[in-house]
Amino acid sequence: MRLKHLISAVALLLLTACATRQPGEFTIDRSIQAKSQNSRVEFIVLHYTATGNEASLKILSQQNVSSHYLVTSAPEPLVYQLVDESRRAWHAGNSEWFGRTDMNSGSIGIEIVNHGRKDDGTWEPYTAAQIAVVSALLKDIVARHQIKPFNIVGHSDIAPQRKIDPGPLFPWKQLAQQGLGRWYDxxxxxxxxxxxxxxxxxxxxxxxxxxxxxxxxxxxxxxxxxxxxxxxxxxxxxxxxxxxxxxxxxxxxxxxxxxx
The missing domain is CATH 1.10.101.10 (PGBD-like superfamily/PGBD)
Structure with missing residues (x-):
């Protein structure tokens, strides 16, 4: 009889819990995941900031522009994640690649502290330490999102009428030799x-x-x-x-x- 009373008590508790659920309340069962899915991230877009470390961090965190990551020019470069990869950063602007517009929606933006083209027409080189950090960051992102080599691009590739970054000194060939980008035969x-x-x-x-x-x-x-x-x-x-x-x-x- 005690077992029968216990079962009845549990059943009563369950019924009471169901009865107290308010209209519109629900639970989500996440125990089953569909096989047919992939990442929303398809592209990585590389930029230079055209200014120094402090100004770059302030602009990308406080103004009407942002990127997912910022790589500084310190001797041991720091990497700031300013926007979660699940969210849109405002880095690409009016752009297109393989017919895809609204590049912000499907891309991860990486800004590298570099002044770019200087007043005398020369370009500031990237440091070896920066490129080593960028390479490691790219490998991590590519592995997690399965990004194709031809979708690792510069801002100038996707917006050639208005952008020139990351500029001619960015080592595309060096990265491509590591499987990070497209190169030619x-x-x-x-x-x-x-x-x-x-x-x-x-x-x-x-x-x-x-x-x-x-x-x-x-x-x-x-x-x-x-x-x-x-x-x-x-x-x-x-x-x-x-x-x-x-x-x-x-x-x-x-x-x-x-x-x-």
Whole structure:
């Protein structure tokens, strides 16, 4: 009889608990997770701050712009996480990559303290310590979100009409050799360059189509106007930084053709 009374008491407690639940109250069972899912993060966008450590931290934390991470220029660089990866940081602005707009929604932004292009036209180099930290940070983010190499880009890649960061001194090739970004087949590029020097350069329709294939937003009008020149310069800063004048020469177009 005691067992029967105990069972009755437990049942009564459960009924009472159910009876006291208010309309609209609910519980969420998170014990089962769907197999068909992946990260919302598809892109990593790299920037330079164009100012020093203190000013960069103040601007990115207090003004109408932000990034997920800030890497300082200290001898032992600090990494600040200013925005949780699950939230939008305001770092990309009006931009596009492979036809995807609103880049803030699907990207992680990394700002690196660097002054960029100086008044005399030269560029401030990144320190080896900064690049080592950026590399480690990228590896961590890529592993967690399975980001494709061609979706690790610079601000100038996704907004070539208005941005030039992280600039021609950012070591894209060094990172790509670690699997952090896209690079081209250099042997093929040399062969294509010789082919273009012998036979002549492709027309502007080909150039624009190939840049679009590579991910860039570019006019498709067959004309070598200012907008197209800006895109070519952005491409050169990433893949041929020794000369980034926006001129579609044989070397530039060979690299473009050799790009996977």
């Amino acid at each position: 250099e042997n093929k590029a040399r062969a294509y360059e010789q082919e273009f020097l012998r036979s002549g350069l492709p027309d502007m329709n080909w150039v624009q189509a190939e840049l679009q294939r590579a991910g860039y937003i570019i006019p498709r009008n067959g004309e070598q106007g200012k907008a197209t020149k800006n895109v070519i310069a952005a491409f050169q800063m990433h893949y041929r930084p020794s000369l980034h004048d926006g001129v579609p020469d044989a070397e530039t177009l060979a690299i473009l053709k050799a790009l996977p």
